[in-house]
Each structure stands twice: as C-alpha cells, then as structure tokens.
Amino acid sequence: MDTTNGHTVKPYLQSKIHPLKFALWVGIGSILMVFASLTSAYVVRQASGNWIEFVMPKAFYISTALIILSSVLLHLSYLAFKREEERPYKNYLLGAGILGVGFLIFQYQGWLTMMEYGLPLRTNASGDFTYILSWLHAGHVLGGLLAIAISILVAFSIPFKVTASRKLRLELVLTYWHFVDILWIYLLLFFILQ
Amino acid sequence: MAHVADKSKEQSRTDYLIEEYGYDDHFHEHDHGDKYKSGFINHYIFSQDHKMIAKQFLITGMIWAIIAAFMSIIFRMQLGFPETSMAWVKPLLGKWITLNDEGFGVLSPDFYYALVTIHGTILVFFVLTAGLSGTFSNLLIPLQVGARDMASPFMNMLSYWFFFMAGLVMFISLFVGTGPFSGGWVAYPPLSALPEASMGSGVGMTLWLVSLTLFVVSVLLGGINYITTVLNLRTKGMGMWRMPLTIWAFFLTAIIGLLSFPVVVSGFLLLMADRILGTSFYLNEIFVGGHALEYAGGSPILYQHLFWFLGHPEVYIIILPSMGLVSEVLSVHSRKPIFGYKAMVFSMMAIGFLSFIVWAHHMFMSGINPFIANFFVVFTLIIAVPSAVKVFNWITTIFRGSIRYNSASMFAVGFVSMFISGGLTGIYLGNSTIDIQMHDTYFVVAHFHIVMGVAAFFGMFAGIYHWFPKMYGRFMNETLGKIHFWGTMIGAYCIFWPMHYLGIAGVPRRYYSFDVFQTFAHFSTMNKFITVAAILTFFVQILFVVNFFRSIWKGRKVTERNPWKANTLEWTTPIHAGHGNWPGKLPTVQRWAYDYYNNEDGTDFNPQIEPLKEGEADIH
Ligand code: HEM
Numbered sequence: 001m002d003t004t005n006g007h008t009v010k011p012y013l014q015s016k017i018h019p020l021k022f023a024l025w026v027g028i029g030s031i032l033m034v035f036a037s038l039t040s041a042y043v044v045r046q047a048s049g050n051w052i053e054f055v056m057p058k059a060f061y062i063s064t065a066l067i068i069l070s071s072v073l074l075h076l077s078y079l080a081f082k083r084e085e086e087r088p089y090k091n092y093l094l095g096a097g098i099l100g101v102g103f104l105i106f107q108y109q110g111w112l113t114m115m116e117y118g119l120p121l122r123t124n125a126s127g128d129f130t131y132i133l134s135w136l137h138a139g140h141v142l143g144g145l146l147a148i149a150i151s152i153l154v155a156f157s158i159p160f161k162v163t164a165s166r167k168l169r170l171e172l173v174l175t176y177w178h179f180v181d182i183l184w185i186y187l188l189l190f191f192i193l194q
Numbered sequence: 195m196a197h198v199a200d201k202s203k204e205q206s207r208t209d210y211l212i213e214e215y216g217y218d219d220h221f222h223e224h225d226h227g228d229k230y231k232s233g234f235i236n237h238y239i240f241s242q243d244h245k246m247i248a249k250q251f252l253i254t255g256m257i258w259a260i261i262a263a264f265m266s267i268i269f270r271m272q273l274g275f276p277e278t279s280m281a282w283v284k285p286l287l288g289k290w291i292t293l294n295d296e297g298f299g300v301l302s303p304d305f306y307y308a309l310v311t312i313h314g315t316i317l318v319f320f321v322l323t324a325g326l327s328g329t330f331s332n333l334l335i336p337l338q339v340g341a342r343d344m345a346s347p348f349m350n351m352l353s354y355w356f357f358f359m360a361g362l363v364m365f366i367s368l369f370v371g372t373g374p375f376s377g378g379w380v381a382y383p384p385l386s387a388l389p390e391a392s393m394g395s396g397v398g399m400t401l402w403l404v405s406l407t408l409f410v411v412s413v414l415l416g417g418i419n420y421i422t423t424v425l426n427l428r429t430k431g432m433g434m435w436r437m438p439l440t441i442w443a444f445f446l447t448a449i450i451g452l453l454s455f456p457v458v459v460s461g462f463l464l465l466m467a468d469r470i471l472g473t474s475f476y477l478n479e480i481f482v483g484g485h486a487l488e489y490a491g492g493s494p495i496l497y498q499h500l501f502w503f504l505g506h507p508e509v510y511i512i513i514l515p516s517m518g519l520v521s522e523v524l525s526v527h528s529r530k531p532i533f534g535y536k537a538m539v540f541s542m543m544a545i546g547f548l549s550f551i552v553w554a555h556h557m558f559m560s561g562i563n564p565f566i567a568n569f570f571v572v573f574t575l576i577i578a579v580p581s582a583v584k585v586f587n588w589i590t591t592i593f594r595g596s597i598r599y600n601s602a603s604m605f606a607v608g609f610v611s612m613f614i615s616g617g618l619t620g621i622y623l624g625n626s627t628i629d630i631q632m633h634d635t636y637f638v639v640a641h642f643h644i645v646m647g648v649a650a651f652f653g654m655f656a657g658i659y660h661w662f663p664k665m666y667g668r669f670m671n672e673t674l675g676k677i678h679f680w681g682t683m684i685g686a687y688c689i690f691w692p693m694h695y696l697g698i699a700g701v702p703r704r705y706y707s708f709d710v711f712q713t714f715a716h717f718s719t720m721n722k723f724i725t726v727a728a729i730l731t732f733f734v735q736i737l738f739v740v741n742f743f744r745s746i747w748k749g750r751k752v753t754e755r756n757p758w759k760a761n762t763l764e765w766t767t768p769i770h771a772g773h774g775n776w777p778g779k780l781p782t783v784q785r786w787a788y789d790y791y792n793n794e795d796g797t798d799f800n801p802q803i804e805p806l807k808e809g810e811a812d813i814h
C-alpha cells in the first residue's frame with residue numbers, strides 16, 4: 001500500500017496495528033485451522049482402534065530445545081535492531097538461522113528413529129499421522145527459514161540502518177517464527193499426551 | 195439544460211465535500227494522477243489495481259460459467275433424449291462419443307460422470323466462489339470503505355493468478371486420455387483415493403487435487419486481504435456500523451472462508467497421502483478383482499467430515515456475497531433505507547456461525563449415530579431463523595418503496611424468490627427422517643440449484659447490472675437485460691421445479707440412464723421438458739454475454755458520477771477512476787449508508803460524504 005514508486009503515501013488507518021502485521025495474524029489463523037483439523041482427525045481415527053502406541057523419539061525433544069532457542073535468539077536480534085546495535089543484531093540473527101536448520105536436522109533424526117521402531121510409513125495410522133503432521137510443520141518451518149535467510153542476506157549486504165519498513169519486515173518474520181515454534185510445542189505435547 | 199446544470203451542481207457538491215472534509219494522505223502530490231501509471235502488461239495483465247483484478251475475476255468466471263453450462267447441456271441431452279444421437283458433439287468430444295454402424299452417437303458413461311463432476315466443481319468453486327466473491331469483494335471493498343486499494347495489492351494480484359493457474363490445471367485435465375475426475379464434486383474416497391477405481395480416478399483426480407489446492411491458496415490470499423482491508427483501511431468516519439451491507443457480507447464471507455478452506459486442505463492432504471504414499475487414512479480392506487489391496491483400518495467417513503466441514507460453510511461463502519449485493523441493490527432502487535440493518539448484520543453473523551455446526555446434515559445416510567444426527571438436525575433447522583429474518587427484511591425494504599424496475603432490481607427481487615423456494619426445501623432435507631427418502635435424489639439437486647446455484651447467480655447478475663457503470667463507465671442494455679431476467683427466471687423454475695417431483699418419487703441423482711427402471715419410465719416426458727428448458731435458458735445466458743461485451747465498447751455512456759443516486763462512496767470517484775480511486779483527498783464518512791428519504795430540496799438520498807444536517811440524528 002505504502003511504498004510504490006518509493007513514495008510514502010500515508011493511508012488513513014483505523015487501528016494502530018500495521019495492515020500487513022494484521023494480515024499475517026489472519027494468515028496464522030487459517031494455518032492453525034489446518035493443524036486443528038488434522039489433530040481432530042487424529043483423535044477420531046485413534047478412537048476407532050488399530051492404533052500402535054510408541055514413545056516419541058528423543059531427537060524430537062532436542063529439536064524442540066533448538067527451535068525454542070532459535071526463537072529466543074531471533075527475539076534478541078530484533079531487540080538489538082531496535083536499539084541500533086548492529087553487531088548483536090547480526091550475530092543473533094545468524095544464530096537463529098543456524099538453530100532453525102538444526103531443528104530440521106533433528107526432526108529428520110526423529111523420523112529415522114521412527115523407522116527404526118519398525119514404523120515406516122504405511123505401517124499404522126498412528127505413525128502416519130505423526131509423519132504427516134510433522135512434515136507439514138517442517139514445511140512451514142522451511143518457509144520461515146527462507147524468510148530468515150533473506151533477512152540475513154539483507155542484514156549483511158545492505159548498510160545497517162533502522163528504518164520503519166525494515167523494522168516492520170523483521171517483526172513479520174519474528175511473529176511467524178514464534179508461531180511455528182509454538183505450533184511445534186503444541187504438536188509435541190499433543191503427540192505425547194494423546 | 196436545467197438537467198445538465200443539476201448534474202454539474204451535484205458533481206461540484208461532491209468535489210466540494212471531499213475537498214472540505216476529506217482526509218489528506220498526500221496522494222496527488224506524489225503521483226500526479228494515476229500514481230501507479232503503468233504499461234499495458236502491468237495495467238491489463240499483472241495489474242495490482244483492485245478494480246482491474248475484479249474485472250479479471252469476473253471475466254474468467256464468465257468463461258468458466260459458459261464452459262460449465264455447456265457441459266450441463268450435454269448431460270441433460272443424455273438424460274432427456276437418450277434415444278437421440280449425440281453424433282453432433284463428436285467433433286468436440288472425440289472419443290467420448292462412440293458411433294455405431296448407422297452413425298448413431300452414444301455418450302460414454304465415463305464421460306457423463308466426468309461432465310457432472312466437473313460441472314459441479316467449476317460452478318461451485320470457480321464461478322460462484324472466485325467469480326462472485328473475487329469480483330465484488332475486489333471491486334467494492336476498497337471503493338466502499340474509502341481505501342486507495344487493498345492492504346496488499348501484490349497479494350491480491352497473486353490471488354488472481356493462483357485462481358488462473360487452478361483453472362489452467364483443471365482445463366488441462368479435460369484433455370487427458372483417461373478423462374477428468376468423475377467421482378462427483380465432493381470427491382469421496384474410495385473413488386477419489388484409488389487411482390484404479392474409475393477412469394477419472396487416476397491422472398484426472400491428481401490434476402483435480404492440484405487444481406483445487408491452487409484454488410484454496412487463491413481464496414486464502416484474497417480473504418486475508420479482504421479482512422485486513424475492511425478492518426484497517428476504512429476511511430475516517432467509516433465505523434463498522436456505517437458500512438454498507440455489501441461490505442459486511444464480503445467481510446464475513448472472507449472470515450468463513452479462512453476458517454473452512456484450510457480444513458478441506460487437510461482432507462486433501464490425507465487424500466494425497468493415500469494416493470501417493472499408500473497410507474490408509476480413508477481406505478479400509480478393499481478387494482479388487484478378488485485380490486486384497488494393502489490398505490487397512492482407514493475410514494472414508496473421515497473424509498466426508500473434513501470435506502463437509504468446508505462444504506457446508508462453502509455454500510454460505512457462495513450465498514452471503516449475493517445477499518450483500520442484493521441488500522444494497524434493493525435499497526438503492528426502491529429509494530428506501532434497508533429495513534433492519536443491524537438485524538441483517540446479526541443474521542449474517544448467525545448464519546456464519548451456525549454454518550460451522552451443521553455439516554453432518556450431508557451425512558445422515560452415511561451410518562452416523564442417529565443421536566448425533568439429531569444434534570445436526572436441530573442446528574440445521576435453526577439456520578432457517580436468520581434466513582427468514584433476512585427474507586423478511588428484503589421484502590419490507592421494497593414494500594411501498596418507489597421501485598425502479600431495471601435489470602438490477604429485478605434480479606435482486608428474483609434472488610429473494612429463489613432463496614425462499616430453495617430455502618423451504620432445505621427444511622425438509624434438514625429432517626434426518628425425511629432425508630432417508632430424499633438423500634441423493636433429484637430433490638436435493640432441485641434444492642441446492644435453486645437456493646445456491648440460481649439464487650447466487652441472480653445476486654451476481656444484480657451486482658453486474660448495478661455496478662457495470664462503475665466498472666466500465668457505460669450502461670448495459672436494459673431491454674436485453676429484462677429479457678435476460680424473465681428468460682432466466684422462468685427458465686430456471688422450469689428446470690428445477692419438476693426435479694422436486696422426481697426426487698420425491700425416488701429418482702436418484704448421478705445416474706447415467708434410467709432405461710432399466712420401469713418405475714421411472716413415466717418420467718421421461720418430464721426429463722425432456724427439463725432438458726428443453728435448460729437449453730432455452732442457456733441461450734438466454736448467451737444474450738447476457740453478448741450484452742456484457744457489447745456494452746463494454748458500445749453501451750450508453752455514463753455522464754454523471756452517481757447515475758443511480760446512491761449513497762455509498764464508490765459513486766464519489768471519477769467515472770473512470772485511476773489506481774488509487776480518488777484523485778485528491780480521501781472522502782470521509784459522515785453518516786451511514788442508507789439515508790434514503792425525501793429531503794426538502796427535492797432529492798431523495800444523502801450520500802455518506804454529506805454531513806449531518808442541523809438537528810439530524812446519526813442513525814448509527
Ligand atoms: C434453510 C436453510 C437450509 C437447510 C435447512 C438446508 C438443508 C440441507 C440438507 C439437509 C442437505 C442435504 C441433503 C442430502 O444430501 O440428503 C442440503 C444439501 C445442500 N444444500 Fe442446503 N439447506 C439450506 C440452505 C442452503 C443454502 C442457503 C445453500 C447454498 C447457498 C444450500 C446448499 C446446499 C447444497 C449445495 C447441497 C447439496 C450438496 C451435495 O450433496 O452435492 N443449502 N441442504
């Protein structure tokens with residue numbers, strides 16, 4: 001809305017929140033519906049029997065720790081950015097990206113462990129649901145990582161400067177990244193408790 | 195001469211009000227007119243202007259509507275005149291028509307099913323969702339709330355192109371060797387899950403899934419924008435309770451879409467897993483040709499739940515925008531405030547909410563627990579209440595109004611008629627005990643075509659006739675419009691009314707031929723009648739298409755900004771508004787959208803930019 005041709009047109013806004021941020025929240029709402037419906041399907045399917053119980057692979061706990069840490073680092077990076085501290089901003093950002101990749105590596109480990117359990121795909125719906133849900137989540141993480149990668153690229157290639165539009169973009173990435181983080185925690189708790 | 199003076203007086207009044215009270219966002223200082231001024235490609239193809247995107251949605255939707263309607267003519271020929279040769283469509287359908295020695299052409303049953311399936315898919319999703327919501331949400335949301343464009347014009351453009359790609363993939367699926375998917379628009383497993391289940395279940399179904407997934411992306415991108423724009427970019431003074439009902443309708447539709455479309459994506463995801471990875475989410479022990487397949491423990495009913503959790507809200511995604519358009523059109527053309535504005539909004543909210551807890555009324559015959567069915571019966575019947583409130587309010591709105599009989603208002607009244615007729619049969623179907631007899635018969639076909647298919651089309655037509663001057667700066671031809679209305683109104687009732695009788699007698703839907711059923715033999719005349727009516731109605735629609743395209747270039751020119759003397763903001767923009775909609779300041783809103791009553795100076799309307807008069811109360 002506001003940056004075409006490099007000019008800034010100030011739209012009249014009904015609320016304080018930036019429209020794009022609001023749009024992100026709406027989008028998050030609809031992603032949540034996908035996971036809510038799949039976990040409901042899981043519950044329904046489980047209730048009808050023929051369901052193998054298994055212990056969550058250790059790797060999933062490690063990956064959880066990594067993604068939480070990654071979220072924290074990204075947040076620190078954002079705070080540093082706002083305080084105009086260039087070095088910590090860049091370092092934390094890089095760290096968040098690396099930990100995000102680490103998350104995916106350990107997810108992969110987790111899937112391998114499930115295979116070793118004798119639960120490759122098509123053995124039982126309990127495994128299948130776990131695969132599908134965690135794959136779908138991994139896909140969303142991949143999207144977040146892409147956004148972080150672009151942020152890193154921008155951070156290291158463009159001279160450091162705090163501008164409204166850069167701050168906004170960082171906030172969008174941050175919100176989304178926290179969201180996939182919390183989404184994974186929800187999924188893991190769901191798998192353990194269900 | 196006096197007339198001309200009046201016009202310019204009115205225009206200068208609009209200009210004065212915008213200049214005096216408008217919100218200055220420094221639009222013109224930066225841009226000198228069309229700030230997004232751009233070449234042909236960016237203007238007509240990869241446009242980010244919501245008005246152009248609206249036209250893209252509309253015209254794409256129209257092309258799909260013609261294709262889908264033509265499909266219905268072919269399968270209606272099969273149903274009405276099975277003894278007549280179909281050799282004439284052989285040039286078009288090729289191998290799907292087989293000729294015998296005497297040159298008698300027979301439509302292949304496989305292709306019959308494909309036609310029915312794709313007809314439904316196209317109309318429900320491409321025409322009545324994208325073509326309707328996509329067109330009018332795009333056109334009207336920024337214009338009527340007083341915004342320069344959508345919150346993210348770029349995402350908005352993507353939304354159209356995802357829709358376009360969805361259409362492309364579906365179009366390609368019509369030409370693959372084994373034909374497009376043929377298991378019904380609801381795509382129930384196992385027909386949709388086992389590639390070997392039927393001809394269309396292989397490549398055809400894969401393409402169907404790809405197409406619909408792209409389509410959902412389009413809906414979500416659009417919906418996010420609509421919601422954000424309505425909530426954040428309303429101009430100064432445009433409180434929620436001052437919004438025209440069109441905006442309320444698009445807004446609620448978008449919310450329903452964002453909550454329900456993701457769920458069908460989940461359903462499709464598991465379906466893809468079953469198809470590609472060989473999982474058993476929807477498949478149980480299945481024997482094909484005496485051999486057991488490797489599936490175990492899945493349930494096709496799970497798919498039905500996921501599908502109808504979208505499927506039912508989807509029918510309201512289709513009808514709510516039409517309701518909004520009709521409310522606006524009826525009020526403007528009967529020169530009266532809409533009756534029960536808040537009741538209209540609350541009933542739309544109620545419908546939206548209830549639409550999420552009635553989905554299993556499509557599954558009464560799937561073996562669900564009758565006690566659970568009762569729950570769904572109750573909520574289904576409760577939907578009739580807000581629906582009735584709306585009908586009552588439309589009728590009271592036009593009651594004793596000074597109605598202008600033009601194509602737009604007639605289609606709006608036609609909408610109300612159709613919605614009543616089809617809504618009443620919904621109440622029959624909503625009773626699970628009656629549904630045991632009616633389910634999957636022509637009664638259901640009659641119900642949903644009247645209440646959804648025809649009614650939503652009527653709302654869309656009303657909208658097109660009414661906002662055509664805004665879109666193209668010209669009017670559509672009124673005489674053709676009226677012929678179009680009467681032809682469609684009478685034609686549609688002739689097509690769908692008799693289907694109720696077929697359905698009550700138990701004639702099942704989705705059958706290729708009834709030759710072997712003695713009980714249904716005496717319906718063959720009725721089937722012929724329906725087919726003839728369908729063909730005639732089809733030709734009446736061609737009239738509309740001709741009128742539409744002719745009027746774009748040859749229609750009577752609009753000479754004043756506000757030809758209908760309406761209150762809403764879109765009529766304060768220049769006749770041919772550039773990207774950004776208002777050349778100078780943004781108009782601000784001083785009153786609600788429905789102040790139609792006689793003023794002292796002889797006018798009978800008060801635009802939203804007109805400040806309240808001395809002593810006049812703000813209604814909302
Ligand atoms: C008074 C409100 C309504 C009630 C009580 C109602 C009830 C029902 C019921 C119970 C069925 C299932 C019939 C069966 O398959 O055996 C049904 C089918 C259907 N209804 Fe309605 N309905 C209502 C309004 C609407 C509206 C407003 C729309 C669309 C705008 C709509 C669209 C449909 C469609 C598309 C189907 C059939 C889907 C299919 O099987 O292919 N209905 N309705």
Ligand SMILES: [Cu+2]
Pocket residue numbers: 505506509552553555556
């Ligand atoms: Cu329904």
